[in-house]
Amino acid sequence: MSESLPERAEVQYYFGAGPAQLPKPVILQLSKDIVNYENQGIGIGEISHRSKTAQSIIDNTRENILKLLTNNGKYELDQLRRDYEVFFLQGGGTTGFSSIPLNLNSLKGKGGYLISGSWSLKSFQEAKRLGSDVVTLYNDKTENNAFKGCYKGDYSKLLEQEDDLKYVYICENETVNGIEYDATIKDLAKACRDKNVELIADLSSDVFSREIDIYDYGVIMAGAQKNIGIAGLTLYIAKKNLLDQIKANGVDSNLPIAFDWNLQNDNNSCYNTIPMVPLHTLNLVFQRLLANGGIKEQETINIEKADKLYSVLDKYSTESTEVEEKQRIVKFTVDKQFRSKMNVVFNLITLELENQFAKEAEANGFLAVKGHRSVGGIRVSLYNAVKLEAVEDLIKFFENFVNKL
């Protein structure tokens, strides 16, 4: 075993969908803190989660999340502290979506699911399997088992389908299918508000990649291992009065204690052992985001990365008139309106070409560009830590690949 840290390049060409790369300064600081945290002679993963040190990290992480959610001053920190609770549970996205119907079981009414890809579909199936009263309000799945996007109609009409909804569930960014809600999500939030229905969202693969208005949501949950950290932890941001309502009604007897939002929140996320290495990682990521100007700054970079990549893919798409026919090799299934800025998913015209591209990309150091095993194709994930330079170099590589055809 080595006694020193390995070298690592400034720009990584790693486009994996999760776990994903972290910013180099974060990973370096984390490595040091795993060995010896703040000169205490012991590492962050070795201390008690109930120690003063751990408690102050949990408090500070929560505070940094709320600061990020102020959207650079749009909301007062005190107002957010009053209205929302932030807590963490062991787990990831799956424990997150299983915990949702169980915690909301004590409220009267149905959960309405909008299915725009494989994660929202799984969440619905899980809620049903757990015996919760849930319905699909919209399902985008086509006969070919593909998904094209999100709902395009009038959300208030859509919600009228059911008169006893208590929540509407969405997955904001479908990691496998490359589908992300666009600005029309505000219409959904308004329709929910008008009907007094809580909007509950899985943000596992787009959390803090773009500014949101937290007041649009009843609960947000996100597994940590894509945009904000490493696997092992789920972040929850929940409206205080929703948690109070659940508490007043009493918890469902089927709710495992480790999933109990109020129990965890009342115990500063330490009812059971919170994994401190993932939690501290989150905080390092949040400190960096805040130091770099907050979510808006990051969003601007993310838009530039995605725009640059999609515009080159459009240039070489089967629909293009810009290039000669043999170079029209890119096929999109996702509707332009709902293209994800986090997971750019596309096909090449033949399976052979896709395999060749993935193989050559890998050989040239552009790692983890293969699509999810369930849908195939190519997937390039552009989470916060992926630098613009990495995307520009991938674009050059792609153009060279096409020019050789």
Ligand SMILES: Cc1ncc(COP(=O)(O)O)c(C=O)c1O
């Ligand atoms: C949007 C979304 N939700 C849920 C999950 C499930 O997360 P986990 O593997 O942490 O349970 C994933 C995993 O990729 C995801 O992308």
